[in-house]
Amino acid sequence: MYQTTYQTEGKNAHKSIDTKTYTTSKKVLQTIEIYSQKYGIGGKIDTYDKAKKLIVERKKKIKTIYDGYIYQLYAHYHCLVEMGYEVENMRLYSYDDNKSYNISLPTQDTKRQYDFEKLISRIHDYKLQDHFAVNANKCNMCIYNPLCDVSTC
Numbered sequence: 001m002y003q004t005t006y007q008t009e010g011k012n013a014h015k016s017i018d019t020k021t022y023t024t025s026k027k028v029l030q031t032i033e034i035y036s037q038k039y040g041i042g043g044k045i046d047t048y049d050k051a052k053k054l055i056v057e058r059k060k061k062i063k064t065i066y067d068g069y070i071y072q073l074y075a076h077y078h079c080l081v082e083m084g085y086e087v088e089n090m091r092l093y094s095y096d097d098n099k100s101y102n103i104s105l106p107t108q109d110t111k112r113q114y115d116f117e118k119l120i121s122r123i124h125d126y127k128l129q130d131h132f133a134v135n136a137n138k139c140n141m142c143i144y145n146p147l148c149d150v151s152t153c
């Protein structure tokens with residue numbers, strides 16, 4: 001097994017979360033497993049602060065807020081709400097420069113929620129034989145690049 005620089009750096013940004021040592025506060029849940037039956041998605045969140053009703057997703061360094069970052073928070077939101085948690089705030093955190101970016105809730109941005117649902121449907125309907133447009137810029141930064149058969153890099 002081997003990891004690229006991107007993977008190692010990304011892992012370091014999540015280290016305190018993954019080891020659940022980011023905080024000892026019982027109000028903050030760290031790396032909990034989440035699932036949404038409605039959307040057929042699951043995963044893990046970085047942190048959820050019960051008192052602030054806040055989800056935070058950490059990235060090593062955020063230079064651009066990509067749609068994927070926002071959809072990741074949308075997925076976290078829907079899973080947590082379905083599991084019975086209250087979410088009133090969502091935030092991206094850029095570890096290297098210590099910056100935070102507030103993201104509107106799905107209930108506050110109906111257009112983005114609509115696009116999120118369309119994306120989830122496309123993922124569910126995707127077949128491996130379908131045409132796939134490779135984006136060299138994404139491949140360049142992708143942690144799966146060394147394992148990927150269709151990468152252009």
Ligand code: SF4
Pocket residue numbers: 134135138139140142143144145148149150151152
């Ligand atoms: S390397 Fe492969 S998995 Fe990664 S973005 Fe490119 S095509 Fe997608």
